[in-house]
Amino acid sequence: MASKKKNIKSGASASRLNEKKNLYMGIDLGTNHTAISTSNGKKNSILSLVGIPKDAVATKFLKKERLYGEEALKHRVALNLFKPIESGVLKNQKEDIEAARGLLQHIIHSVGANGDGKKYAIIGVPAQASVLNKKIITELAKDFFDGVMVASEPFCVAYNLGQLEHSLVVDIGAGTTDLCRVHGTLPEPDxxxxxxxxxxxIDRELVKLISDEYTNVRVSPEMSKRWKEQCAFVGEPDEEIIVDVPVDSSILKLSITREIREACESILPDIVDGISKLISTYDPDFQDALRSNIWLAGGGSQIKNLGTFLEKELEQIDGGRVRIDRDPVFGGADGALKLAMDMPAEFWRTT
Ligand SMILES: Nc1ncnc2c1ncn2[C@@H]1O[C@H](COP(=O)(O)OP(=O)(O)OP(=O)(O)O)[C@@H](O)[C@H]1O
Ligand SMILES: [Mg+2]
Known part of the structure; x- marks a missing residue:
């Protein structure tokens, strides 16, 4: 995010460039998934994965030099896999930067956004991505756009929700949970x-907890992720969670209810601390407005009972109202798109 404060005018068609041929895009470049949303109504979301065939045989068999997203995951045994974003940050290695460039190019092509006409994009990145990281992303994206800016992901979510005044977004992604206070301007580091x-x-915790509880079980992070996506919850369980687990050479049905709950609850103390800190350091006149306008976003916002559980925890600091973004997949990309369309024409001329 640029350090200079800029005022954002919401819904301002007046501030859009007039030329019809311009195409605006919002891109959410995440650890787990990359999503795109365009001003001509196209959308796509893919896993943030790039695969390069391991050898000439694999290239011939797969008939491609590069595979992206779900297709790369499917053929992973024949590929060298790259996950260019780790813990919410674009890795610094040359191969990862190249992979990120390929991922961007692939997703832009996938929505047919590579035609004539000027293209402007806002790319959502984690709230605390370093200045260097933002610079690298801006530089590699410049090849594809006539104007590009990076913006904080949770701010993009807030923009999409139309919650630009006194709101607090908690974006629970794969690599990072980003909390962001929004008050009408682009957010500052504070x-x-x-x-x-x-x-x-959560996936790593779940593997650990299951391995501690049952000897001889072999649980991979992929299995753990799958079980979490099917059954994640916090607080009291509604039902017992039983899964098929490989033990030695057979499959056993094991209950993992307690393990799922503990693994999911392991991320909550940081969230509650972060929310309290952002509320207590806000202008006292608006602290109540902020505490009653908390939004959960990102894939992790789908954990069952999360909103109610957090509201209970927040009772210890005078309470809070927690709501959930209706679109955990495209919320960030849609917000980035709206922001791109609302930026004044002069802004794009200077990028
Ligand atoms: N139903 C679900 N319940 C719990 N977690 C889920 C569910 N569906 C997806 N997730 C998890 O959400 C995370 C992905 O969220 P999201 O797509 O918002 O991340 P991202 O934006 O790619 O990552 P980051 O913001 O950290 O860069 C993954 O850990 C995924 O397993
Ligand atoms: Mg994200």
Whole structure:
């Protein structure tokens, strides 16, 4: 995010460039998934994965030099896999930067956004991505756009929700949970808190808890992620969670209810601390407005009972109202798109 404060005028068609040929895009470049939303109504979301065939045989068999997203995951045994974003940050290695460039190009092509006409994009990145990281992303994206800016992901979510005044977004992704206070301008560093306890952390905790409880079981992070996506919850369980687990050479049905709950609850202390900190350091006149306008977003916002559980925890600091973004997949990309369309024409001329 640029350090200079800029006022955002919401819904301002007056501030859009007039030329019809311009295409605006919002892109959410995430650890787990990359989503795109365009001003001509196209959308796509893919896993943030790039695969390069391991050898000439694999290239011939797959008939491609590069595979992206779900297709790369499907053929992973024949590929060298790259996950260019880790813990919410674009990795610094040359191969990862190239992979990120390929991912961007692939998703832009996938929505047919590579035709004539000027293209302007806002790319959502984690709240506390370093200045260097933002610079690298801006530089590699410049090849594809006539104007590009990076913006904080949770701010994009708030923009999409139309919650630009006194709102607090908690974006629970794969690599990071980003908390962001929004008050009408682009957020400053003090408005944002990031924790690396998010979806990937839950997956690792779950593997650990199951391995501690049952000897001889072999649980991979992929299995753990799948079980979490099917059954994640916090608080009291509605039902017992039983899964098929490989034990030695057979499959056993094991209950993992307690383990799922503990793994999911392991990310909550950081979230509650972050919310309290952002409320207590806000202008006292507006603290009540902020506490009653908390939004959960990102894939992790789908954990069952999360909103109610957090509201209970917040009772210890005078309470809070927690709501959930209706679109955990495209919320960030849609917000980035709206922001791109609302930026004044002069802004794009200077990018
Ligand atoms: N139903 C679900 N319940 C709980 N967690 C889920 C569910 N569906 C997806 N997730 C988890 O949400 C996380 C992905 O969220 P999201 O797509 O918002 O991340 P991202 O934006 O790619 O990551 P980041 O913001 O950290 O860069 C993954 O850990 C995924 O397993
Ligand atoms: Mg995200």
């Amino acid at each position: 408005d944002q808190i990031s924790s690396n306890k998010a979806g990937d952390f």
